[in-house]
Amino acid sequence: MPDFKPAxxxxxxAARALSNDDVCFVGIGAPSAAxxxxxxxxxxxxxxxxxxxTIGTRPDVLPLSIGDGxxxxxxxxxxxxxxxxxxxxxxxxxxxxxxxxxQIDKYGNINTTVVGDYHKPKxxxxxxxxxxxxxxSCGEIFITARHQKRVxxxxxxxxxxxxxxxxxxxxAAFGVHTKGPTKLITDLCxxxxxxxxxxxxxxxxxxGVTREAVRDETGWSVAFADSVEETPPPTxxxxxxxxxxxxxxxxxxxxx
Amino acid sequence: xxxxxPLGEAVAQCVTDGASLAMEGFTHLIPHAAAHEVIRQGRKxxxxxxxxxxxxxxxxxGMGCVAKLIFSFAGNPGVGLLRRLRDAVENGWPRAxxxxxxxxxxxxxxxxxxxxxxxxxxxxxxxGAELKRVNPNIKSVICPFTGEELAAVPALNPDVAIIHxxxxxxxxxxxxxxxVGVQKEAVLxxxxxxxxxxxxxxxxxxxxxxxxxxxxxxxxxxxxxxxxAHPSYTQGYYPRDNAFYTEWDAxxxxxxxxxxxxxxxxxxxxxxxxxxxxxxxA
Numbered sequence: 446m447p448d449f450k451p452a453x454x455x456x457x458x459a460a461r462a463l464s465n466d467d468v469c470f471v472g473i474g475a476p477s478a479a480x481x482x483x484x485x486x487x488x489x490x491x492x493x494x495x496x497x498x499t500i501g502t503r504p505d506v507l508p509l510s511i512g513d514g515x516x517x518x519x520x521x522x523x524x525x526x527x528x529x530x531x532x533x534x535x536x537x538x539x540x541x542x543x544x545x546x547x548q549i550d551k552y553g554n555i556n557t558t559v560v561g562d563y564h565k566p567k568x569x570x571x572x573x574x575x576x577x578x579x580x581x582s583c584g585e586i587f588i589t590a591r592h593q594k595r596v597x598x599x600x601x602x603x604x605x606x607x608x609x610x611x612x613x614x615x616x617a618a619f620g621v622h623t624k625g626p627t628k629l630i631t632d633l634c635x636x637x638x639x640x641x642x643x644x645x646x647x648x649x650x651x652x653g654v655t656r657e658a659v660r661d662e663t664g665w666s667v668a669f670a671d672s673v674e675e676t677p678p679p680t681x682x683x684x685x686x687x688x689x690x691x692x693x694x695x696x697x698x699x700x701x
Numbered sequence: 702x703x704x705x706x707p708l709g710e711a712v713a714q715c716v717t718d719g720a721s722l723a724m725e726g727f728t729h730l731i732p733h734a735a736a737h738e739v740i741r742q743g744r745k746x747x748x749x750x751x752x753x754x755x756x757x758x759x760x761x762x763g764m765g766c767v768a769k770l771i772f773s774f775a776g777n778p779g780v781g782l783l784r785r786l787r788d789a790v791e792n793g794w795p796r797a798x799x800x801x802x803x804x805x806x807x808x809x810x811x812x813x814x815x816x817x818x819x820x821x822x823x824x825x826x827x828x829g830a831e832l833k834r835v836n837p838n839i840k841s842v843i844c845p846f847t848g849e850e851l852a853a854v855p856a857l858n859p860d861v862a863i864i865h866x867x868x869x870x871x872x873x874x875x876x877x878x879x880x881v882g883v884q885k886e887a888v889l890x891x892x893x894x895x896x897x898x899x900x901x902x903x904x905x906x907x908x909x910x911x912x913x914x915x916x917x918x919x920x921x922x923x924x925x926x927x928x929x930a931h932p933s934y935t936q937g938y939y940p941r942d943n944a945f946y947t948e949w950d951a952x953x954x955x956x957x958x959x960x961x962x963x964x965x966x967x968x969x970x971x972x973x974x975x976x977x978x979x980x981x982x983a
Contacts, residue, residue: 473779496805497727497880509943510778512728514934517879525913526727526752526883527813530806535825554829558802563835569790571776571783574753577830578806607829619829620850698943 446652446678451632452591454651456482456687457679459543459589459630468492469541470534470579473511475589476543478690479630481507485686494539496575498524507694530575534582542583544576544606546590548598551644551665553588553608553626555580556601563603573605580606581616585624592631598664609643633659635676639668649674703873703920708897708929708972711922712738715861715893719768721748723812723859723891724757727882728778728941731933732865733757734926734975735897737967739863740764750857752808752883756932756949759783760967762798763959769799771857773808780946784953794956802836807854812883814856815890826852862891865930866915867937869898870905873917879936881913888915897926897972899938899979926972928979939978 449457459479463469465488471480473495481504484491492501497512501521508516517523524533533539547570548556557576561567580586586608590596604611608626610618616625629636629645633654636645646668647659652675660667679687706714716722716739724732736757739747743766749758750771755778761767763785775783788794803811810822823842833839833852842853864884866877875896877884888894896915901923905914932942932949952962966974 497729498882499880508779509946510728510941512778512880512882513941513943514729514879514936517729517936523880525881525885526805526809527886530809531813531824535806558832563831566791569775569782569787572772572774572802573804573830573832574774574776575805577804577832578824578826580830581828582825604829604831610829616829621828698947 447681447684449679449684451651453684453687454676454679455589455630455632457683458635458651458676459587460486462587462628462630463488463491463541465490467540468494468538469543470494470496470539470583472544474545476545477507479589480543481690482683482687485690486683494533496529498526498529500524500533505693506697507690509698530578534578537582539582540584542579542586544579544586544588546588546596548596548601549588549590549629550598550601550608552610552613553586553629553638553645554601554604554611555588555606555608556603558603558605560602576606580625581621581623583623586626587628587630588626589630592633592659592662594662594664597662609638613643615643633662644668646670647673649676651676652678703917703923705873705901705923705925708735708738708924708926711895711924712742715895715921716742716744718744719746720860721750722861722863723750723857723887724863725751725882725884725887726865726930726933727753727880729880729882729934729936730865730877730884730930731755731757732863732897732929733931733933734929734972735863735865735895736761737970738972740766740967750859752805753778754783754786756946759785759953760963762786762789763795763953764963765795767798769801771801771803773803773805777946777949780950784950785959788956801838802832803839803854804832807839807852808857809883811854811857812886812890815858816886819856821853821855823851823853857890859887859891860893862887862894864888865897865935867898867935868900868902869896869923870902873920873923874905875915875920875923876905877913877915885913885915888919893921894919895922895924896920897924897929899927899935901925924972926975928975928977929972931975931978939980
């Protein structure tokens with residue numbers, strides 16, 4: 446097994462969740478790395494869409510923002526903001542929405558708005574951006590986040606975007622009929638919603654990660670699937686492609 | 702009818718204290734030079750709207766120009782939080798500001814409704830999301846044909862839209878290409894519009910039948926400001942200065958450092974200082 450960092454395992458496991466036929470709405474940060482890694486390895490024809498309006502983009506380096514010129518220059522086409530959100534997202538053309546989270550609960554509801562009270566916030570976060578509608582309009586949602594207790598919380602301070610409902614009541618209660626969060630990929634494990642409770646449950650542990658480590662970094666009482674598997678370790682190809690991509694990106698962004 | 706004039710004159714003519722402004726540009730073509738001009742002219746009590754407030758509204762808020770912010774994502778994209786905005790929201794420095802927060806879909810729809818002359822935008826949004834609890838401008842309507850409940854937000858009709866574009870022609874027609882965001886909608890929704898451009902060319906006719914062009918009679922003022930989007934970028938002219946976006950996090954980290962930077966690079970500078978960023982290749 447090659448040496449790898451937990452963050453690399455997270456990106457690689459997230460990339461594996463995507464297929465060649467997907468049309469994927471890409472969130473910035475960790476999702477962007479995973480989606481492009483998928484494109485550069487097993488899913489060369491995946492359609493990546495960024496909310497800046499770029500459709501079918503194939504960046505050589507990861508964008509710092511969702512609207513770097515690289516995304517437009519390598520896209521099949523670029524559309525306006527209203528067209529992106531109305532025709533393509535609301536119109537139901539996107540199979541996967543890939544989101545990151547500042548806070549997430551066991552039902553895959555996400556907070557990127559505030560820590561503390563909305564009107565008297567302890568920390569004012571950037572806000573939802575496209576997430577409230579990405580979360581309800583894409584066929585299903587993948588989420589990737591570092592596994593830390595302050596991120597994986599029992600109760601969110603604010604629900605920016607809907608998962609399976611604050612009490613796991615399901616999305617239909619909110620008039621939403623897409624699947625919602627089906628995978629949560631962290632640097633410790635891959636989680637999937639339990640079919641009965643809808644709570645995220647550990648499906649596979651990354652190599653070397655213990656159940657105790659997951660429990661320690663999860664703010665809710667985490668359940669494990671009946672047969673927890675070990676996530677296959679990164680292959681040499683996955684690691685090489687990811688590290689090359691990150692090295693190119695670092696050099697490009699430092700150039701200024 | 703568009704007139705070509707210096708940026709200082711354009712801002713003085715269109716932007717008054719208390720006005721509502723939309724300075725749009727989705728990562729691309731952000732009108733930095735124009736925002737600096739608004740700050741230099743000392744405008745106060747502005748209502749500013751923008752999907753992605755980004756550095757220019759961080760600067761305007763930190764300099765005390767803003768009374769109210771309407772937005773959908775208030776981060777330094779890929780870097781972190783907007784520190785001057787946070788200081789205003791969390792501590793009321795340099796003044797308290799009111800915020801009206803939406804999603805991107807809501808803002809894009811609201812500009813489109815504004816351009817279309819409709820009172821509100823209707824879309825499938827905010828389901829299960831908590832913003833509608835804290836923002837009284839998010840309501841719902843029932844589709845009279847299907848009975849489906851849909852989200853509704855008021856149209857955005859700013860007093861002034863300010864955008865940056867690649868080029869205008871001598872008649873004042875404006876070409877925007879690349880990531881076009883909501884700039885066309887913002888201009889058509891506004892009562893007045895200022896466009897800063899990289900250059901003025903003879904004629905934009907006949908280049909391609911479907912170019913995104915704002916006819917001269919939709920724009921009031923055009924100002925030639927090469928490099929005027931920096932550290933944002935102008936497709937075909939110069940790339941996004943990602944290194945500066947990262948540096949901004951440190952510059953804006955504390956009040957004194959921020960004020961010192963603004964004094965040197967905004968208050969004691971002018972639109973012509975952006976020219977050094979132009980022509981670095983895209």
